[in-house]
Amino acid sequence: MKTFAMTGGATGIGAAIKKRLQDEGNKVIVVDIKDADIVADLSSAEGRRAAIDAIRDRTADGLDGLVTCAGVGSNAKDHALITQVNYYGTIELIEGLKDRLEASKGAVVLISSNSATMNKSPEYVDLLLSGEQQKALDLGETLPASEVYSGSKKAVTRWMRKNVPAYAANGVRMNAVAPGYTQTPMTEQVENDPTYGKAIREFMASIPIGYPGKPEDQAAATRFLLGPEARFICGAVLFVDGGHDAMFRPDDF
Ligand SMILES: NC(=O)c1ccc[n+]([C@@H]2O[C@H](COP(=O)([O-])OP(=O)(O)OC[C@H]3O[C@@H](n4cnc5c(N)ncnc54)[C@H](O)[C@@H]3O)[C@@H](O)[C@H]2O)c1
Numbered sequence: 001m002k003t004f005a006m007t008g009g010a011t012g013i014g015a016a017i018k019k020r021l022q023d024e025g026n027k028v029i030v031v032d033i034k035d036a037d038i039v040a041d042l043s044s045a046e047g048r049r050a051a052i053d054a055i056r057d058r059t060a061d062g063l064d065g066l067v068t069c070a071g072v073g074s075n076a077k078d079h080a081l082i083t084q085v086n087y088y089g090t091i092e093l094i095e096g097l098k099d100r101l102e103a104s105k106g107a108v109v110l111i112s113s114n115s116a117t118m119n120k121s122p123e124y125v126d127l128l129l130s131g132e133q134q135k136a137l138d139l140g141e142t143l144p145a146s147e148v149y150s151g152s153k154k155a156v157t158r159w160m161r162k163n164v165p166a167y168a169a170n171g172v173r174m175n176a177v178a179p180g181y182t183q184t185p186m187t188e189q190v191e192n193d194p195t196y197g198k199a200i201r202e203f204m205a206s207i208p209i210g211y212p213g214k215p216e217d218q219a220a221a222t223r224f225l226l227g228p229e230a231r232f233i234c235g236a237v238l239f240v241d242g243g244h245d246a247m248f249r250p251d252d253f
Contacts (some may be wrong), residue, residue: 180241
């Protein structure tokens with residue numbers, strides 16, 4: 001039995017990841033704002049600290065894996081919420097559990113998004129990566145929510161890749177899963193939105209493989225990256241999107 005911690009296990013992709021790991025007999029410690037072992041609000045520094053402390057209390061012997069899946073979608077009106085949960089709720093949790101992961105030579109999987117590559121706000125992403133939180137939040141207020149969302153995902157992915165050598169040097173592998181359109185409570189809200197619903201349904205119809213993803217598709221990819229068969233994979237961004245990224249960026253490699 002291995003011990004995994006994860007954020008965002010209450011619904012959608014996270015719930016499928018939790019189920020997959022539990023079905024294999026593992027211990028899974030879930031942090032979420034609701035329905036979780038550790039109920040914490042990752043949109044505040046205090047909530048993130050409480051989540052880290054509570055995971056640490058339960059993992060004195062080490063942590064075999066961490067999945068950062070909690071996220072707020074681009075339908076959120078509060079742009080700061082997107083930044084706080086998606087960016088800081090990811091990197092602070094990983095940093096806060098680094099020694100626990102090192103103790104078990106564990107693995108981290110960040111749940112990014114295939115929208116990260118489509119982001120057109122490099123200044124916002126750079127502010128996040130350079131630690132200028134207030135400036136990033138201020139700029140985020142002036143951007144469309146979709147840019148804040150894709151920027152937060154680009155920033156966590158770049159953060160991961162920058163930190164891969166240091167983590168790998170201590171035995172910890174980090175990788176990202178970049179989901180494409182996957183039917184969850186998050187997308188259900190947008191699909192039914194009177195303003196964006198039609199465009200979203202057209203977007204869904206353009207997925208090359210011909211169908212949207214299921215949470216279980218993301219859980220399978222996450223499980224692979226957490227496990228021993230991925231022992232030489234570090235810093236990868238695995239697009240799990242039915243071919244959308246290849247369709248949008250065929251020559252970008
Ligand atoms: N569904 C998709 O098409 C899609 C595509 C790309 C990326 N993603 C990413 O996958 C991840 C899971 O998304 P999902 O589609 O399953 O959505 P979801 O809304 O079903 O799940 C998000 C989870 O995050 C939790 N959460 C939200 N705010 C929180 C907070 N302040 N503190 C703690 N937990 C909080 C929610 O309670 C929920 O359990 C997200 O990071 C999302 O950005 C999803």
